[in-house]
Amino acid sequence: xxxxxxxxxxxxxxxxxxxRNTLPDVFVExxxxxxVVTHNPVEESPKLQEAMEGCPxxxxxxxxxxxxxxxxx
Numbered sequence: 001x002x003x004x005x006x007x008x009x010x011x012x013x014x015x016x017x018x019x020r021n022t023l024p025d026v027f028v029e030x031x032x033x034x035x036v037v038t039h040n041p042v043e044e045s046p047k048l049q050e051a052m053e054g055c056p057x058x059x060x061x062x063x064x065x066x067x068x069x070x071x072x073x
Contacts, residue, residue: 004041004065005048005072009034013059022051041065 007026009019013034019027020035026048030036042048042062052060052072062072 003044003071005044005062006040006065007037007042007048007052007060007062009036010059010061012057013055014057016056018054018056019051019060022054023047027051035059044071 009027011034015029015033015035017029017035020029026038026042027035028038048062049072052062058073060072061070063070
């Protein structure tokens with residue numbers, strides 16, 4: 001089991017859909033068509049990293065659920 005992360009989508013989300021298309025079990029469409037996280041913590045994975053890095057407005061952040069260390073960005 002990998003590191004557990006608390007993931008947040010900030011209000012700067014422009015609803016590009018990249019994160020939802022990359023990892024639909026973690027990111028879904030919420031109010032105002034902005035992406036929201038379905039649950040926390042989320043297990044760290046290459047797909048999660050891809051979803052976070054692919055956000056065109058850098059609206060996704062993640063912290064280690066155990067230590068509070070900022071993992072992304």
